[in-house]
Amino acid sequence: MASRSLSRLAQWCSRVFMVEINQKTEPIYFSLSSKPSAHNTELGALFGNGKLFSVYALCDDRIQSARSHAQLKNTLAENLPPGCELLDSAAFLPDIKSSLIKGFFLQDNSALSSAERAVTQLQEKGPVGLCVFTYTREENGQYLCSAVAEEPAERERKYYVIPAPAPQRHPSALNIRNSDVFYQMEDAYKVLQECCDIIPESKAVLELVTEQQLQSNNSHDKRFPVVVIEGLDATGKTTLTCSLQKALGAVLLKSPPHCLARFRQHFDAEPPLIRRAFYALGNYITAAQIARESSHAPVIVDRYWHSTAAYAIATAVSGREENLPAVGSEIYEWPSDLLRPSLVLLLSVSPEERLRRLTHRGLDKTEEESQLEINHLFRHKVDEAYKKIQNPACIVVDASPSPEHVLQQVLYLIRSKYNLQTQDHQ
Ligand SMILES: Nc1ncnc2c1ncn2[C@@H]1O[C@H](COP(=O)(O)OP(=O)(O)OP(=O)(O)O)[C@@H](O)[C@H]1O
Numbered sequence: 001m002a003s004r005s006l007s008r009l010a011q012w013c014s015r016v017f018m019v020e021i022n023q024k025t026e027p028i029y030f031s032l033s034s035k036p037s038a039h040n041t042e043l044g045a046l047f048g049n050g051k052l053f054s055v056y057a058l059c060d061d062r063i064q065s066a067r068s069h070a071q072l073k074n075t076l077a078e079n080l081p082p083g084c085e086l087l088d089s090a091a092f093l094p095d096i097k098s099s100l101i102k103g104f105f106l107q108d109n110s111a112l113s114s115a116e117r118a119v120t121q122l123q124e125k126g127p128v129g130l131c132v133f134t135y136t137r138e139e140n141g142q143y144l145c146s147a148v149a150e151e152p153a154e155r156e157r158k159y160y161v162i163p164a165p166a167p168q169r170h171p172s173a174l175n176i177r178n179s180d181v182f183y184q185m186e187d188a189y190k191v192l193q194e195c196c197d198i199i200p201e202s203k204a205v206l207e208l209v210t211e212q213q214l215q216s217n218n219s220h221d222k223r224f225p226v227v228v229i230e231g232l233d234a235t236g237k238t239t240l241t242c243s244l245q246k247a248l249g250a251v252l253l254k255s256p257p258h259c260l261a262r263f264r265q266h267f268d269a270e271p272p273l274i275r276r277a278f279y280a281l282g283n284y285i286t287a288a289q290i291a292r293e294s295s296h297a298p299v300i301v302d303r304y305w306h307s308t309a310a311y312a313i314a315t316a317v318s319g320r321e322e323n324l325p326a327v328g329s330e331i332y333e334w335p336s337d338l339l340r341p342s343l344v345l346l347l348s349v350s351p352e353e354r355l356r357r358l359t360h361r362g363l364d365k366t367e368e369e370s371q372l373e374i375n376h377l378f379r380h381k382v383d384e385a386y387k388k389i390q391n392p393a394c395i396v397v398d399a400s401p402s403p404e405h406v407l408q409q410v411l412y413l414i415r416s417k418y419n420l421q422t423q424d425h426q
């Protein structure tokens, strides 16, 4: 998307705008038109009161655009006048992949809006173009939209705001491929290559990926079973994987791998495009380690691609759980260049039991895991996304019994699939 082509209001008329009032109700969809609509009362909930404007960060450089969007959100949130709502917004071409442009819609009841002043300061600071729309209500009940643009002629141009039909598929899934989830190592690798000038740690991560790939044993000779243990935070993955390692004389690996631990906190603070590329590359390093170790012993892995894809999809797909694409969608496809495990077990416990274990454990969590605590809906979406991933699909394991009971249950599952003997029988 070339930002220059979108700085002119007319270019936005082909798009549908979506504004999410909250995570639980359907978004409001509208378009811009040269003709008024007879039915725009539907827009009342959004365009009801106060001063209204929306803002989108436009930039040709996807890294700069991702960081500018994050910076814009922080700036608007920090300068929000009392009574002003900051809502997620997006403009898209229905069913056209990668057409989603994320932004923010503000309902502002204050006269001199500090949010608007913050946007103006950001615009002057650059370096990315912001496209700001303002909306006004006419006497006849029609809503008009104009762009705060450089050229006077552009500023004078106004379009009617008219209701638009809800698209077949929720637009937040349009940009997932290579923005939130990566399906080839080289696509994730390219993102971090583009970050090297602004995020020095990227270079070190890329060197580790290259080093591990060079050491990878791609031979498809006899391999011992590779069992991945997945699940939300505090479902008992670490406890179970350690017990499995002892019981099976297995090698225990994890994703992200230990060699990336020192970079993790930094990339967790980056916008999704960069953060997810980091975790995707972590899976490829872990895959190279699995390839080497599974030539001489069974391998147990604590989190792998299912975690990376499920958390990314659940974060990217806003709104209700039903907005997740159906099973069979390409977004759930295992990457063709990533080593496939023999078995993936998804540990499942009740939210109450999980919270009990988390509280009991007292360790800190990633921002996303903190989200899981406050956001019941987000947790459900992560769980649903886990279960939609195919080839291999997860086998759900009830992990609420005692650690020993869960271990025996999982050993039975593994043994019934392979004639793997436990350590004490060898
Ligand atoms: N089957 C179980 N029954 C009761 N408590 C358990 C069980 N398994 C683990 N726990 C306890 O629950 C807490 C979380 O366990 P653990 O760290 O293994 O979870 P986890 O899924 O690895 O979490 P994370 O993803 O954050 O690493 C720990 O205090 C652990 O002792």
Ligand SMILES: Nc1ccn([C@H]2C[C@H](O)[C@@H](COP(=O)(O)O)O2)c(=O)n1
Residues within 6 Å of the ligand: 233, 255, 256, 279, 282, 283, 303, 304, 305, 307, 308, 309, 311, 312, 365, 366, 368, 369
């Ligand atoms: N392969 C992986 C492993 C982890 N993540 C992300 C998803 C969550 O935000 C978080 C959970 O990890 P934990 O705190 O349990 O170590 O890390 C991922 O995206 N891909």
